[in-house]
Amino acid sequence: MSTYACLSANSMCVNDGIRYIYIGYRCKCNPGFQGNPYVSNGCQDVDECKTTPGICNELLCSNTIGSYHCSKCPGKTEYDTRLMRCIKVKMQRSLLLGIVIGLNVGLAIILLGLSAVLVIRRWRVGIQKRLRKKYFKQNQGLVLEQLISANETARDMTKVFSLEELEKATDRFDQARVLGRGGHGMVFKGILSDQRVVAIKKSMITDQTEIKQLINEVVILSQIDHRNIVKLFGCCLESKVPLLVYDFVPNGSLFQVLHSGRSSNFTLSWDDCIRIATEAACALSYLHSSASVSVFHRDVKSSNILLDANYTAKVSDFGASRLVPIDQTHVNTAVQGTFGYLDPEYYHTGQLNKKSDVYSFGMVLLELLLRKEPVFKDESGIKQNLSSYFLTELKSRPVTEIVASQVREEATEEEIKSVASLAEMCLKLRGEERPTMKQVEIALHNLRTERSNSCRVAPKNDQEIQPLLSSRANDATHVGCMLGEGSKGCYSLEQEFLLSAEIPR
Template sequence: MTLSWAVIDEPNCADASKNKNSYACVSQHSTCIDDFMLSPSYMCECSGGYFGNPYVPSGCSRDRGYNPAPTKGKCTSSCGNISIPFPFGLEEGCFARAEFQLDCTNKESSTLAIHGSDMYVSDINVGEGMMGVQITSSGSNYLYSPGPLYTSSTLTLQMHWVVANLSCQEAALDITTYACVSANSTCLGLNLTDYDYGHLYIGYRCKCELGFQGNPYIANGCQDVDECEMTPGICSGLCHNTKGSYYSTPCPYKTQYDDIQKKCTQSKRQKSLLLGILIGLGAGFGTLFLALCSFFAVRKWRRDVQQKLRRKYFRENQGLLLEQLISTDENAKDKTKIFSLENLEKATNNFDETRILCRGGHGMVYKGILSDQRVVAIKISKVIEQSEINQFINEVAILSQISHRNIVKLFGCCLETKVPLLVYDFVPNGSLYDILHSTSESTFCLSWDDCLRIAAEAAGALYYLHSAASVSVFHRDVKSSNILLDANYTAKVSDFGASRLVPIDETHIDTLVQGTFGYLDPEYYHTGQLNEKSDVYSFGVVLVELLIRRKPIFTTESGLKHNLSSYFLLELKSRPIETIVAAQILEEASKEEISIVASLAEMCLKLKGEERPTMKEVEMALHTLRTKRSKYRIVAPENDQEMQPLLYSTDQT
């Protein structure tokens, strides 16, 4: 049974569009259709190349859901006798998008189904974008027999599939979601028309170039085809394979035979040779001229399309606003630069995979070398809401003016892509989280002095953001993985993607809760009110990490998961602090120092923000402890045997 429905408030689209308050087609890129089957009425649909719900604002959109690389290390590649190539996959993290998830219901019988459906897959062809599908239907017939007669049938289809509902030109502009990742692959557009409704669906798929075969959706997936071996007799003489092609040379005996034939026919050819050369040269030069003209015309057209799209993104990302902010501030003009996409492509070797520093839930970070030989980190975030662009531009203008030795320097940004790119100073020695929680035995080991210094430097940077900068900045995502270490292991606070700017006359802002579990302030989580004490709570978790050397969410030997801050506060009430801290801390630090840092962490982790200290008070407490420790070591280093382990260099591992 097929049920038809329509909007019957107005008789047709013309009358409906006059009343904006009741007009149903509210989504951008939606189209109104007069419904002649259920007249008088009308319906809405997304325009060609757009998909979604035309009855809600922003319901019709282009496809942006493809992930060009699996995030899981080892993925199952077959179900019985059926091979499962990427972008398809069985486990989470193995498929490129949710529609490509498959279920292996029976390995012995090679039963492979599309996830969440009753359609079974018999084969997958990534080269041609085809999939063999079997659909089994069953029903009953009560009209022509005394009792119910059950029947079933199996329908076998060859279905087309595309990786995203985008054109090749649109897909190639976003490198983070572009599917054709193999070096010898090419993009093919697929346009299909639904003749019942006249809808035009646009998508693209990938294919290996001529002379190559394999999987174009994985790195180095398209491999050269040896035509000489695969197709015997393809050459008239000796066959020689080349990358993507082949060529033929005459056999020795055939060469001798050809020489004799040439001598016999030489006299006949002399008369027509000159005419043939002239005709051939004319045709050849003419064809070459036309080919060159066509090549340069297509190349210019493609460049014009890319330039127009980049200018469009630049305007949408408020590039003119940022240029105005920079031009009116001499300090920002000297420090902030708006990079072109071409400059960043050169700096990263066209965003080569070998330049990727890390992948995260918010995007990827590439290592780049600018034309002036500065080494930078280029952050490509995932899709950002258009409503956040103005706030983003304002934050770039403010953060570019921040100058503090313990904050990662923001050089500038690029606004010529769908999502703005951020360019930071490159910090080579990773994060505090990597050193504290690495399982490798050869990893650099921080001494107690190093821990106190890094904690004091990070606290000073946060205090600067809260009260010393021209505008207060709440970081909102303080954690050990956002405290980077430079070549001298000096702390650098990074990642201001979740930060918020606050006017000087305000103490807090209301915002959507955002942060990392294990570090998130409980009061901020329940009230939605972000203030400087939220950063203080998160910093308290970092202090506990330095003391106990456990992750913010850790698993005990019994298999139970614990929140580090709750575990610390609970254990602190039931047993001495010396029995809680890591063995290395117990060896290097005095009981008084451990007690001071533990008490400071406990105050930072108070449930009520008003009971917590400010970052200035935290920095002063850590600075006082370091000063007292330095004086103690200078006065009696040879008499206090307990202080000797603190003297080893940070070069030790």
């Protein structure tokens, strides 16, 4: 017994041999034990519950000496496979309940936040709607709507836009859409829902008088439809200052083209200058005599003569204009206009009439002839008025020496003298001595016809023109705004004034 090799208490002896031949024995640990059976206490119990997790599936595993036991968890508990023990059911449910409550509270906070955002947004929208209604009334929107609806022509031509439409057309008045800016505001390029390209005038003024001028411009332009007057599509009265929507005129103003200097490679030819002057005169003549109500523009200048894609003239900016009954010759009003173009007689008397626009147009003719601004700096740096400069220089040297070199190269001497004489007559200090815009228009158109037919007949001197203004023709012929280009007639400046004396209003 002392030589028995299986010394561990939890070991057993196993016979060892080949087939039926006994060789000896060997030792091994009993089932449920592991270790060295040849030493004392060498075989140790194996904890199956730990070494083989899940051996009891979802039952409680209890280790025993040499084995293990599976049993159900006690009441009100259940087996937790993660913790590998029985836990109280109440604890697990409380945890689940906490998670559910937490999720619900979080969701409630999110919903509350979204509701608050929606409420604030609706509140802001409500404020904006109230503001828009307030501005609409303040900007005489109801009166303007009545005026537009009462006039069939205005109803077809003019629309009252919503602020939302114009914000969409300009990408909320994006700075990339700015066409130009000045002291009174900005002009934006916009694309309406019907794909029309427009220019939207957004003023920065807050003075009520100036707001009335914008409304005045809408009222006037809504009643006018002429190819040489900028087209007003409509306006928006839902902003603090009314927004005016015009047809987009891509080539800027006559002022920009004439006085851009080296910054622009484009220059107007003499033919273009005469054509543009004729078109502008045609528009002003229409305003004075052919429209249903006479319109005195009151701010005629080269920057208010716009040029479209074909460089066709479009008279613009009627904010200072006045509607006058057809039988009324003048109106007393506060002096308004642009320095350099302002009629001296109107400035001193406050009486605005058609001849005030004629004076301003005479300044535009001088700009075309001399290519100088109405107020310019001479070689010594002294500011001079273009009108005074021209009339003074005219007394001391020939007009061909006064005009710009480009004009001298492209125009004939007779044409230069004709336009210079016309400008001089427009700039007479006494309004009654000036020609009407109809007479100016016809004279310019005749000059174009003469030039195109290479048949030039000019007055011998300026003194011949003046008596003809009061002459009356025996056979008067109506001449429209734009005479046909195929006209074979060849008239002198005097003959045109003679014809115009009998042309009706």
